[in-house]
Amino acid sequence: MTLVGLALTGAVKARARELGFDHVAIGPAGPPEHGPAFERWLEAGHAATMDYLARGREDRLDPERLLPGCRSVVAVALVYARDDPDGSWQGVARYARGRDYHDVMRPRLVELAESIRQAAGGDVRCRAAVDTSALLERDLAARAGLGWIGKNTNLLDPSIGSYFFIGVVLTTAALEWDGPLPDRCGTCTACLDACPTQAFTGPYVLDARRCLAYLTIEHRGDIPAEYREAIGEWVFGCDVCQEVCPWNRKAAPAREPELTPTAPFPPLTALLDLDPDRFRARFRGTALTRAKRAGLLRNAAIVLGNRRDRNAVPALRRALGDEDAGVARAAAWALERIERQDEAGSG
Template sequence: MTKKEHTQFIKDEAKRLGFLSCGIAKAGFLEQEAPRLESWLNKNHNGQMSYMENHFDKRLDPTKLVEGSKSVVSLLLNYFPSNTQVADSYKISKYAYGADYHFVIKEKLKELLFSIQNTIGEVSGRAFVDSAPVLDKAWAAKSGLGWIGKNSNLITQKVGSFYFIAELIIDLELDYDTPTTDHCGTCTACLDACPTQAIVAPYVVDGSKCISYFTIELKESIPLEMKGQFDDWAFGCDVCQDVCPWNRFSNPHNEPLLTSNPQILSISKKEWEEITEETFRAVFKNSPLKRTKFEGLKRNISFLKSE
């Protein structure tokens, strides 16, 4: 098989496995991202997410992360749901309506790598789903899957931004895609709508002001000065995506493993407030909400209840 055939095979396999799209970029140093990341960290926009400061060199260069790597295969998996939560409920991000995406995507990536090795031959690589110092949005943009919008999310013209991003970093040289252009234009919908003004400038998000940070990443008490700003978000926040005009083109996914859990969607505010640890363990056993743990969820609900 030729390099072109290898590339087409990988893209065809990605489609067969249910990925929305697949783009490929040459592994190497992310020159444009380096000063941006350094500035973001220097301004403490990572808050208490100290892990963002680790492995700075590996974060910018996958060849330091995966020995001998030549290509970064970026993949998108749609998670836009067909269902919504009941009206009288505390809000959770759409990505958390179903099963934990880490496991779902990791299995697909393992199968993709197996297919590559089975058909092409001896190819080494590693799969990544939010689990290592990889700048996934930068690599997806570099491989032409979309552009990084003013809300710092990857946006694609035809499908919006409600998708997961994952990577397969391999030691196989392939044909590489080219970046697309920015289509945010003069729109400031995300900046105007952010409940906590976390989007401090176009394309710059202060992570330490984001509702997702407070409800998921922060381990201590939520600062009192944030009272009245959360708009009932108990786990994550979708506001900057919900208002993005490109998300008018979002279509519900057809991935059975990410099917919305009806139990989660039907929980009322009263039920959230009265949830026990036993119920939490049973209902959220395979859910991304496990990340915040029972105590974290109770903290978030109490904070919202007292607003």
């Protein structure tokens, strides 16, 4: 049976929940509200080396280019944060602790798109997207009412906080739209104040060149010296601007079993000893592969240097001979820090 209007919208939302999404909201397509802010952000160089953002600029400024005739945006949320009982995952951003979210979400978004096509009938077309398509997902999802954009640029919802992924289905179907949520950040600036590298140039503007999520995941080559100490314990990504957010204090934990880590995160000295084959075997199917072996081992060496842990010296010495020159340089930096501390201690 072909559905229209409210009945179709109700069926789409029910299907999204059946597929395990925690929230769903529907809004208009059309150029995103903060397109001009995105353009200023690119012009200012805030995208660092993420050139794909500028390459997809025109598409990001108008979803119609990805799906001609697009009328509605179905935005869904999947909560990812959960407890870390053995504490081994503390240095890994919460979003990356389970199975790769692209693999968890994409098949369900494709199913949701298929359900919309079937329920709406006719020549309705859909396109599913999570993260990698040229869309300003937070902007489109905010306009749909999936949450509001916080000063740390993350989308927030009063009941689930900000530890959730966004997925989107663009569709030519005529659906009933929800409305944007009011901003509930008020005068709070906890996220801006807590950032270890002062990566925010102001509310809603993140300079990725300074952000630890960018530096530890996306950045290839050496991490600039001025940010190494600020990395602290972060081996992959960073959650500081979300951890301090009052809306995350009572946020509901993830229900999705596929996002549960299947094994503890290895000690950093063991991580440094992983050759390419063992690295692939250990992290295949997780978002951690985004940093590649070279990035993750580089970060591990920096964290060990920040800990000034003398027990890490043998592993760091072995890493001086790593096949990746960047890992070897990070190990040398860490060893120098540990040795300097020893000299200071013995002087």
